[in-house]
Amino acid sequence: MAISIFTGRKKMINLVLNDHSIRYVELKQRNPIVVSATGERFLPAGIISDGKIQDVETLSFILDECIADWGIKNREVRFLVPDSLVIIRKVAIPVDVKDDEIQGYLYLELGSSIHLPFDEPVFDTFPVSVENNKREILLFAAPEEYVLEYANLLKEARLKPVAADISPLAAYRLYHFLGLSEENENLMTIQFDLGVVSMCIFEGTIPIFMRHIPVEMQSDWQVKLGISGTQELSFEGDANEFVFQFEDIYKEINKLLDFYRYSLTHGKNSITKILLNGDHPMMTKIINEMSERFEIQVVTLEKKLPEAASGISRAHYLALGLGLKEV
Secondary structure, three states, X not given: OOOOOOOOOOOOEEEEEEOOEEEEEEEEEXXXXXXXXXXXXXOOOOOEEOOEEOOHHHHHHHHHHHHHHHOOOOOEEEXXXXXXXXXXXXXXXXXXXXXXXXXXXXXXXXXXXXXXXXXXXXEEEEEEEEEOOEEEEEEEEEEHHHHHHHHHHHHHOOOEEEEEEEHHHHHHHHHHHOOOOOOOOEEEEEEEOOOEEEEEEEEOOEEEXXXXXXXXXXXXXXXXXXXXXXXXXXXXXXXXXXXXXXXXXXXHHHHHHHHHHHHHOOOOOXXXXXXXXXXXXXXXXXXXXXXXXXXXXXXOOHHHOOHHHOOOOHHHHHHHHHHXXXX
16 A cells, blocks of 8 residues: 555665655664664755645755765665645446556546546555445555656655655554554544644554645744754744644544544444654644543554664654555
8 A cells, every 4th residue: 555656675765755854764674673774854944845845956955965964875765755745535446447457447537437636646556345346445646746756856866766655554554563553443643743734544454534734834943953962843932822723733633533433434433543643842742632632542652662763753753664664
């Protein structure tokens, strides 16, 4: 389950770019997890906005610096497609469409029986069920233009992109690997980052619905050197400014919980657990507030990480989950 436009098989770098940072994780081994290297670089505002690259030249220059500093030139790389670019949709196709014909069928049906909010998508599919002479599949789609823009950026920086993935699957992959998943659960993953909150609903191991909420980034965040010797974001303004912002986000989360229960499942199912992750510097406060607010178990990943990975920051968990992906 990924947006598959590349192939490859060697050990590789796992790279995550968002509106405010570039991060990577390299694994020495996957089972048990042993992290050999991590890196992080914060981006000036406006270089990437809502997942779309706005200033290719500056981003390319910064990426070149990161590659030199981290010593990862000419390495193979997995990367995440920004959540704001991705949609997940259930699609019914004729039962007699063979597996190797699905992509061709979907392209033929685009604009007629299958409607996407963008032209020329890149997509992958995952089978769900067969019923009444119809095959139900999950369609993961993103605009090809923007996905290839990231891939070309990496190629020009002398990296070798071999796989693209999406953040809910990266988070779930780590969650499942750590033994936190349960049978017959309905899980909502929430990636609470500084500039966006992304939510995805899983039925068992299958993601069925995804939504993201853009978050206005306050201008009072400053990059400072932390006690550990790494860069950290520090808020220099009034923390009360976040009260209304967080309240609006919690309301949107509650709306999605109700949407799943009453609209998607017609009252038959509800979310049984929330997996909360993210790079927001106020994550501890967010975890506490959500645990108190919602009558649903809220879990995080850090307490279950093996010792060889326990030292990495929560901000690197997506890249860590990406590193567990089979290519």
